[in-house]
Amino acid sequence: MSSKRPSKRAFASGSLAPQRTVGGETGAEAASLTAEQKLDIWQWLQKNRMVEERLGLLYRTGKVVGGLYTSLGQEGISVGTAYALEPQDWVGPLIRNLGVMLVRGVRPREAFTQYCARATSPTGGRDGNTHFGNPEKRIVAPISHLGAVIPVMAGIALAAKKRGENAVCVTWIGDGGTSTGDFHEGLNLAAVLDLPLVLVVENNGYAYSTPTRMQTRPEDLVAKADGYGLPAEIVDGNDVLAVYDAMRRATTRVRDGGGPVMLEMKTFRMKGHAEHDDAKYVPPELFEEWRRRDPLVLYDRVLEEEGILTRAERDRRVAELKAEIDADAEFAVASPTPDPRFAFGRVYADDGGPGPLPGPAWGPAGATRLGRGLPGGDRHDVRDPRGGNA
Amino acid sequence: MAAGTTYIEAIREAMAEEMRRDDSVLVIGEDVGTYGGAFRATAGFLEEFGPERVIDTPISESGIVGMSVGAAMNGLRPIAEMQFIDFLSNAFNQVVNMAAKLRYRQNIGVPIVVRGPCGGGVHGGPYHSQNVESHYLSTPGLKIVEPATARDAKGLMKAAIRDPDPVLFFEHKFLYRRIKEDLPDEDWVVPIGKAATAREGEDLTVVTFGACVHHALEAADRLDHEGLSVEVIDLRTLLPLDREALHATAKKTSKVIVYHEATRTGGIGAEISAILAEECFEWLDGPVLRVTAPDTPVPYAPPLEAAFLPGPEDLIDAARYLAGY
Numbered sequence: 044m045s046s047k048r049p050s051k052r053a054f055a056s057g058s059l060a061p062q063r064t065v066g067g068e069t070g071a072e073a074a075s076l077t078a079e080q081k082l083d084i085w086q087w088l089q090k091n092r093m094v095e096e097r098l099g100l101l102y103r104t105g106k107v108v109g110g111l112y113t114s115l116g117q118e119g120i121s122v123g124t125a126y127a128l129e130p131q132d133w134v135g136p137l138i139r140n141l142g143v144m145l146v147r148g149v150r151p152r153e154a155f156t157q158y159c160a161r162a163t164s165p166t167g168g169r170d171g172n173t174h175f176g177n178p179e180k181r182i183v184a185p186i187s188h189l190g191a192v193i194p195v196m197a198g199i200a201l202a203a204k205k206r207g208e209n210a211v212c213v214t215w216i217g218d219g220g221t222s223t224g225d226f227h228e229g230l231n232l233a234a235v236l237d238l239p240l241v242l243v244v245e246n247n248g249y250a251y252s253t254p255t256r257m258q259t260r261p262e263d264l265v266a267k268a269d270g271y272g273l274p275a276e277i278v279d280g281n282d283v284l285a286v287y288d289a290m291r292r293a294t295t296r297v298r299d300g301g302g303p304v305m306l307e308m309k310t311f312r313m314k315g316h317a318e319h320d321d322a323k324y325v326p327p328e329l330f331e332e333w334r335r336r337d338p339l340v341l342y343d344r345v346l347e348e349e350g351i352l353t354r355a356e357r358d359r360r361v362a363e364l365k366a367e368i369d370a371d372a373e374f375a376v377a378s379p380t381p382d383p384r385f386a387f388g389r390v391y392a393d394d395g396g397p398g399p400l401p402g403p404a405w406g407p408a409g410a411t412r413l414g415r416g417l418p419g420g421d422r423h424d425v426r427d428p429r430g431g432n433a
Numbered sequence: 434m435a436a437g438t439t440y441i442e443a444i445r446e447a448m449a450e451e452m453r454r455d456d457s458v459l460v461i462g463e464d465v466g467t468y469g470g471a472f473r474a475t476a477g478f479l480e481e482f483g484p485e486r487v488i489d490t491p492i493s494e495s496g497i498v499g500m501s502v503g504a505a506m507n508g509l510r511p512i513a514e515m516q517f518i519d520f521l522s523n524a525f526n527q528v529v530n531m532a533a534k535l536r537y538r539q540n541i542g543v544p545i546v547v548r549g550p551c552g553g554g555v556h557g558g559p560y561h562s563q564n565v566e567s568h569y570l571s572t573p574g575l576k577i578v579e580p581a582t583a584r585d586a587k588g589l590m591k592a593a594i595r596d597p598d599p600v601l602f603f604e605h606k607f608l609y610r611r612i613k614e615d616l617p618d619e620d621w622v623v624p625i626g627k628a629a630t631a632r633e634g635e636d637l638t639v640v641t642f643g644a645c646v647h648h649a650l651e652a653a654d655r656l657d658h659e660g661l662s663v664e665v666i667d668l669r670t671l672l673p674l675d676r677e678a679l680h681a682t683a684k685k686t687s688k689v690i691v692y693h694e695a696t697r698t699g700g701i702g703a704e705i706s707a708i709l710a711e712e713c714f715e716w717l718d719g720p721v722l723r724v725t726a727p728d729t730p731v732p733y734a735p736p737l738e739a740a741f742l743p744g745p746e747d748l749i750d751a752a753r754y755l756a757g758y
């Protein structure tokens with residue numbers, strides 16, 4: 044165990060006083076950002092929103108398969124946290140963290156092809172939406188079951204520590220997700236094993252229709268960090284610079300062997316749970332209130348005041364982004380749907396890989412099996428060397 | 434007579450009628466109150482029954498099922514909703530080790546219903562499409578049902594709520610709003626443990642349940658034109674299996690195909706096939722065939738999902754093959 048682990052225990056069974064800061068001097072990291080970096084952050088914010096807006100268009104024109112989940116109003120969290128990371132760090136983003144993936148180098152076309160279930164998508168159509176990872180970019184894909192990524196990221200952190208990667212592992216979770224068993228087990232494991240993990244909690248007021256107060260009794264979710272003896276900090280999630288600043292301080296502490304920390308981002312989900320949800324259960328004045336705190340608008344104001352971004356430069360950059368995003372969306376729409384044979388194989392390392400279509404398993408053992416053809420009815424004999432598996 | 438009742442409405446009506454009849458019945462789950470459930474299975478419940486009987490919970494499936502078990506031990510009859518049945522995996526321990534074993538260990542009844550949408554065909558991908566019955570089939574103490582019609586959905590839900598033991602109630606989401614039936618007004622119950630004959634036939638039997646019943650009926654229609662008379666047995670209850678119905682149809686047609694949407698290995702088809710081999714060997718004229726999904730997760734893209742799901746075509750192939758015996 045690291046000697047830097049904060050120890051406030053007076054007695055063996057003594058209490059651990061809550062630490063409501065992850066350390067460092069508040070604001071110092073943000074203050075040391077160059078104009079270039081600030082423009083970078085602006086660019087990622089715009090890109091995050093524009094890609095999701097484009098996804099909305101694809102959804103409304105029937106190109107998206109299944110539901111669409113966006114991060115409207117929460118982009119500052121994805122972008123600010125991811126921008127604070129180093130290349131060797133690992134991320135485990137959730138469905139509202141497309142911005143994290145973009146900052147880590149995922150191209151818009153990967154999201155478009157995933158949501159449209161095309162053959163060219165990162166999973167080849169086997170899974171959808173943001174459910175894709177990238178080992179080279181150190182991105183771990185989520186599953187739908189909320190909380191499940193947290194212990195997995197603790198495991199990545201365990202390995203990173205053992206292998207001396209000097210890596211910080213980061214994952215994100217909603218206010219609702221903090222009610223799952225995996226959240227608690229994962230956080231506790233990371234705490235007692237002193238693992239290099241940052242847990243970013245996005246408290247956006249709702250989990251589907253359930254308001255945060257019906258999810259967790261304390262108003263602040265950092266209370267859960269207190270319970271496991273983790274330093275934690277409450278951050279204005281709609282202020283991208285505050286997010287970046289807190290994340291830099293958090294990762295510095297974790298990288299120095301300080302053990303896991305939690306950041307609670309206060310924010311708001313500016314849409315329904317997904318595109319199909321009209322969010323009638325949200326009082327309209329809440330949307331009104333938070334619309335005034337749109338992270339992109341707030342940040343535009345900062346850059347304007349600091350004279351970093353002129354109107355002309357802004358327009359030029361937006362046009363550039365739009366061209367890239369349009370091209371990628373068109374690429375997705377023009378991409379073929381997957382070959383049905385890709386449904387089969389690569390369930391195991393040694394099963395021969397995707398395809399061919401397996402034949403029905405009936406018939407005498409060892410006989411040539413009559414296979415069903417591709418949908419459309421063409422039939423052909425398939426000898427299944429793997430022993431048949433309809 | 435309730436005209437044109439959908440499968441999901443039938444489930445909602447059954448729960449509402451039971452809650453009116455019995456004050457100890459309550460619903461517990463994520464977004465079941467204010468929102469009325471992700472699929473609207475409990476729409477209007479909060480208004481009618483109030484927050485003490487319509488309980489919105491945090492995202493805590495294990496807690497939801499465990500709490501239901503406790504409430505049942507203390508006189509209530511909870512209906513726990515899983516937003517998708519895929520999330521029941523998070524409550525696995527409470528289902529198989531707590532709910533299922535209390536009767537055997539201490540003769541304590543756990544009258545809970547754990548219900549939720551299962552099944553594919555709606556492009557839900559690996560985590561919103563699964564059929565999970567085989568995860569629970571080998572747990573004595575549980576009952577498992579999965580209706581194929583609105584009538585059975587309503588009657589089985591009432592039976593499940595009134596049952597003294599834990600019932601897993603799987604609802605095939607493909608059917609939620611795709612089928613509609615005129616339902617009688619009176620109170621009726623479909624007994625747990627009894628299969629139904631969805632179609633009479635002479636030459637061959639398809640044993641199935643859930644959405645597959647409808648695909649089987651379609652296949653049977655088409656095979657009829659080829660001169661093959663196909664009987665379709667709708668299991669309705671998966672645990673305990675209706676052995677008598679299996680025996681009777683095996684005796685009648687001597688050829689049986691088991692057809693299910695879940696993956697093949699260790700699926701309920703294997704169990705039924707074993708029952709037929711052990712108990713009906715004398716009457717069979719051919720091998721018991723299984724038409725199932727392949728042993729892979731459920732893929733997301735429509736062409737992959739179509740290749741994965743066992744449909745009428747697959748069943749017709751199998752029927753033609755078996756008819757040759």
Ligand SMILES: Cc1ncc(C[n+]2csc(CCOP(=O)(O)OP(=O)(O)O)c2C)c(N)n1
Pocket residue numbers: 139187188189216217218219220221223245247249250251312316463492494516520523
């Ligand atoms: C274990 C589990 N139970 C239920 C669900 C269904 N579900 C998906 S998202 C969601 C709400 C999530 O709320 P929150 O964690 O606050 O994240 P947000 O949507 O606000 O970003 C629910 C209940 C799930 N994905 N996983």
Ligand SMILES: [Mg+2]
Pocket residue numbers: 217218219245246247248249250251312
């Ligand atoms: Mg939330």
